[in-house]
Amino acid sequence: MTHRAGGSRRLSTGALARVEGEGAMHIDIRDGELVDVQLNIYEPPRFFEGFLRGRGLEEPVDITARICGICPVAYQMSACAAIEDALGITVDGPLRALRHLLYCGEWIESHTLHIHMLHAPDFLGVDSVIEMAQDHRPEVERGLEIKKIGNEVLSLLGGRAIHPINVRVGGFYRVPTVAELQPLRERLLRGRDLAEEAVDWVAGFSFADLDIDHEFVAAQHPTDYPFLAERIESDGGVDIAVADFPDHFEEHQVPHSTALHARHLGHAEASTDDADDATDAAAVRFEPGNYLVGPLARYSLFSERLSAGARAAADRAGLGPTCRNPFQSIVVRAVEVLHAYETAIKLVDGYERPDLAAVPYDVRPGTGHGVTEAPRGLLYHRYQIDENGLLSDAVIVPPTSQNQATIEHDLWHFVEANLDLDDESLRRQAEVTIRNHDPCISCATHFLDLTVSRT
Numbered sequence: 001m002t003h004r005a006g007g008s009r010r011l012s013t014g015a016l017a018r019v020e021g022e023g024a025m026h027i028d029i030r031d032g033e034l035v036d037v038q039l040n041i042y043e044p045p046r047f048f049e050g051f052l053r054g055r056g057l058e059e060p061v062d063i064t065a066r067i068c069g070i071c072p073v074a075y076q077m078s079a080c081a082a083i084e085d086a087l088g089i090t091v092d093g094p095l096r097a098l099r100h101l102l103y104c105g106e107w108i109e110s111h112t113l114h115i116h117m118l119h120a121p122d123f124l125g126v127d128s129v130i131e132m133a134q135d136h137r138p139e140v141e142r143g144l145e146i147k148k149i150g151n152e153v154l155s156l157l158g159g160r161a162i163h164p165i166n167v168r169v170g171g172f173y174r175v176p177t178v179a180e181l182q183p184l185r186e187r188l189l190r191g192r193d194l195a196e197e198a199v200d201w202v203a204g205f206s207f208a209d210l211d212i213d214h215e216f217v218a219a220q221h222p223t224d225y226p227f228l229a230e231r232i233e234s235d236g237g238v239d240i241a242v243a244d245f246p247d248h249f250e251e252h253q254v255p256h257s258t259a260l261h262a263r264h265l266g267h268a269e270a271s272t273d274d275a276d277d278a279t280d281a282a283a284v285r286f287e288p289g290n291y292l293v294g295p296l297a298r299y300s301l302f303s304e305r306l307s308a309g310a311r312a313a314a315d316r317a318g319l320g321p322t323c324r325n326p327f328q329s330i331v332v333r334a335v336e337v338l339h340a341y342e343t344a345i346k347l348v349d350g351y352e353r354p355d356l357a358a359v360p361y362d363v364r365p366g367t368g369h370g371v372t373e374a375p376r377g378l379l380y381h382r383y384q385i386d387e388n389g390l391l392s393d394a395v396i397v398p399p400t401s402q403n404q405a406t407i408e409h410d411l412w413h414f415v416e417a418n419l420d421l422d423d424e425s426l427r428r429q430a431e432v433t434i435r436n437h438d439p440c441i442s443c444a445t446h447f448l449d450l451t452v453s454r455t
Helices: 048-052 060-065 072-087 093-124 129-135 137-158 183-203 242-248 281-285 295-305 308-316 326-349 399-417 423-435
Strands: 009-013 021-030 033-040 215-220 231-234 239-241 249-252 261-264 366-374 377-385 391-397 446-454
Touching: 021 399, 033 399, 048 060, 048 391, 060 072, 060 377, 060 391, 072 093, 072 242, 072 366, 072 377, 093 129, 093 137, 093 183, 093 326, 093 423, 129 137, 137 183, 137 326, 183 308, 183 326, 215 295, 215 366, 215 377, 231 242, 231 295, 239 242, 242 249, 242 366, 242 377, 261 399, 295 308, 295 326, 295 377, 308 326, 326 423, 377 399, 399 423
Parallel strands: 021 446
Antiparallel strands: 009 446, 021 033, 215 231, 231 239, 249 261, 366 377, 377 391
8 A cells, every 4th residue: 555645554564574463553543643552462461470480490491491482591591680689599610601601592492483484584675584585695604604503502512402391490400521512612713703794794784763762771790791780870870779660660561562561660661641732652652761671781791791793893883882773783693603602612711610510509598680691682580499398479571571662662652753654665674673573572472463554
């Protein structure tokens, strides 16, 4: 349908592929004015927090891994961090290094899947990676090899690439010998070279203009680019202990989504009750408190901590010390893949097998908090453990729920600035605006309905 100024206009697509989960997006334009944008998540809740209550303290590590087949390590690492916090144990030295290495493998495979299979088709004017492979077969094959090497890291350390089974509270069930780990080095060197090529490739894409002003929030480590964390930081002044997350950030329900939204309480002075005009959708929904987690946040807060090769690649790509254009998130992800490879090589070179595969612990009651940086951003877990070592409460705040309101905000601003686009162009760019953030709506079915209504 072509654009007809001042007329009735309805645009819909039955399925937006290359996102994970089920939902719908609605854009309402009346008399040439944008009045509403919704990322409507209608998929039924999955109740993982309920499943965890009454379970033994070792079980969340394996149960939460089933939340996502692409980023199971993130759920395992945050679960371990929270339970270990409750038990008062510290995992450091070679065991922490192995966890860091395992996480590198997940960043590699997850980011590479998004870059090459889900996001790159948008910039090449095709609808799928299958179609993309017709004219860009070498790039697709390179992406598959980069991802495969990440899977090999997960298989070696985790026991298998999907839903690893070797991770436990305190460390691992078994740790590799130096001899077992060394053959991985050659594969990582190969992956590093391919990842560097991938950065240069995606940096050559054409990017729409969208300069966002969201608060960036990320986990923080004193010296490392954030994977495993000790604190939480933002460019809006947040610098808090992990245990203080519930005092600063809050999940809440919105009518149009079965998935919770999140907001930063310190910046959420406004509310729907404060809106002078209830029909002003922007004033109602996009109140202060929205924030963004994920690659743009990590990069903009800690780009100086990237590995040397990743920093050089970012400079070649023209990123600068910060990046506030979500359309360039594909470049930041590619830089992070290169960083993960270089970090993994360093960890393999410095590996010394620990005497114990896991830190021993005594069961005790308590509440523990844990955050790590999943590929999509900060992932928070909180568990309450009773005197018998059973979980009496569980809270999990995934990155996508924290980003949903911000994704809607991006949609609003992009659509509002591009109302003169024809229907097909607007639809495609709106879809890309969602995929910029690699939303994992349910970590299951790849399906999203898009409806744009113009009156």
